[in-house]
Amino acid sequence: MFAYYFQLGVRSLRRNPVLTALMIMAIGFGVAASMTTYSVFRATSNNPIPQRSSVLFAPQIDNWGPEDNDKGEPPSAMTYTDAMALMRAHKAQRQTALYPIAISVVPDDANMLPIMENSYAWYGDAFSMFDVPFLYGSGWTSAEDDAHAAVTVISRALNEKLFHGANSVGRALNIDGHSYRITGVIDTWNPQPLFFDPVNTSGFDDPTQVFIPFTRAIDLKLPTAGNNNCNKDAGDGYEAWLRSECIWIQYWAELPQSTAVASYKDFLAGYAAEQQRAGRFRWAPNVRLNDVMKWMDVQKVVPPESKISLLVSLGFLLICLVNTVGLLLAKFMKRSSEIGVRRALGASRREIYAQFLIESATVGLAGGLLGLILTGVGMLGIGLVFEPQIARLAHLDVKLIALTLLVAIMATVMAAFYPTWRAAQVQPAWQLKSN
């Protein structure tokens, strides 16, 4: 029966070509708009490190107090003083402080110009905390962190550029005129959103190419290449800046058990209380501890453009469906006499339901196919609204294709419930008499 009704459905598409075309267009546009915007929303609200997002935590300590903090929320980055106190306390299984740095790699090849790439200074623990995949070698050790060693980890892309893809572990790399020993080459690694530093990147940036030890970067007096926010004058020189209340460091702690999370939170509160007793903080401890996804949320990684356009397109889809309900109603009621004849000849209401719902699903399928084409067009237009780093994350994959068709069919069938109910209510006797 299904095949027969489906056939009837396909045939009826041709019967009222204008009404049918209107419906297919409405569904197509509605679905395409919501799927295009959904693809951006999906990309920006993606979990970049699903296997570890619940064990990585970003602590915050309020060193600015109620006068300067953001409506009671602690600043989103940390001072050098606090980050170092947390590193020294070593209360998490693994931990790292990190900040973006501006450095240039000077190729040995005298014909090549210096190269500047996205770079970070962090601790050796970070590689395992963030599940960074290695092509050759590995990250540096804690001993090398402590020794402020001149070691570095570079990306596969940079390794291609400088060493033509050969295993460069152990070789020397000239960074800003200083020689570093390469301990590892990471494989392609570009988590999006860029969860470990949403504050400086807004969540989206090109892959990081060079990593050096945090301790070494401080020795070299490297300033941050990201945001540096001060609530009062930092004073003169690098040392004064390190001692200041300026915030510029991201901090991550790995806390695998919920007990560890609770005790780390206690530790943070204890630390803040200690600072209050020492007279540095003139307010009660105000600390936060958020895991990766919560931190993405707090940092508003999903751009407002993405949310607003998703909402507007959902409204758009709703209007298209209201439209479809009206058109289906017209289409079905035009066939009152046909329904009357079928009912008089013994068709049950159930069968009328089945026939018309399947017919609507056919319309939905056609709308979905049009929607798919329009979604493809929409993908090309995403670059108009969003930054290139975000735009290239949105793409039409199998999942989205399936979802587009599914939403189109489901939405149309739902829209068809009322018109179908009306069709099934047709009184056979009435229709036959009026003929």
Added chain:
Amino acid sequence: MLQIKPILVALKRHKAGTILIALQIALTLAIVCNALFIIQQRVTRLQRPTGLQESDLLTIQSRFVGVADDGVAPLIRSDVLALRQVTGVEDAYATNSYPLRGGGWSTGARLNPDAKKPTAQTTQYFVDEHALATMGAKLIAGRNFNAGEIVVADPKSLKTPPQAIVTKALAEKLYPKESALGKPFYLGDDKTPATIIGIVERLQVPWSGTWTDNFNDNAVLLPVQLTSNFTVYLIRAKPGQLADITKSVPAALFKNNRMRVITGERGIRTFATVREQAYKSDRGMAILMGVVCLVLLAITAAGIVGLTSFWVGQRRKQIGVRRALGATKRDILSYFLTENLLIGIVGVVIGAGLAIGMNLWLVSHFEMARLSLVYVLAGVVLLLLLGQGAVLAPAMRASRVSPIEATRSV
């Protein structure tokens, strides 16, 4: 208009269709009003003037490699002198930032150095005496810096210099009642004041985001040569020479000093590109909302055409009877137009409520401005006209129904 009563009776007969059209009009109005409002806000933002003469401007970001900050000053000096020698270059200077660049310095400006809250928020541009000419900024009072006033300073131990040029907007914030020229003010936490020696008509801040809306035109120019590895050069080309110098200037910089990096996507940009990139998402959002509006209106119109056509088809016999009883074509036409207008009015009344509700929700969640009622009114008129336009074709068809239809069965 005398037909209203019979229309209302007839509408009761096909409640579902009536409700659907009214609902569609209401929802469309809600979205179109808000979309038009978003478009207007974004377009206003991207038309804001920067205060620069934007044609013939080139920007370059460069970083020296392997040089400590304290060794950078002579290198920058030599770069600037080399830039001014390039054929086709009118003028050039080194700075930390420029309008719409996307990154820069901001601080509070105070009249009283001990005040907790700054009098105004402002951006700081560190420049030399060539800056005004290069930017094409208009000095409306006072004087420019002279070469002797430019000091060299490390960003980490910067002191407020004795002279400053401010924008008119900032001058009026600091000294609303009197001329700010020759008066002191304090920057950040510094206890030494700067004296306002000049006022420029306008200079925008480096950022284009909404968070700068309350200090968009507040800028301070300071006679300081910052010694930072990162330096931004702003270069004015002689008229018509922009394309040429876009190629020759980087070459000249590398010739002057090879140990440098011209940094990434923002490395070399004409100001046209700077503006385009700064307002990309604003322009994109306006285009997106425009497309949404057009398609939405088209779909709503199509829906009205479809349903009215169906009604006309259903009522051919009644129309025929009315025609036979003496109704003119005009009467039939106005019947359907009035019917549609009544449904439309119900729709826009509900829609106006929805539009305001939706805006309030957006305001509370996305820091958007309150919807002005003008947009709701414009939307109401637009949708009523659209409804009347959409119903015209089927209504004309109805009016052409011949009285003979009365004698036919179905």
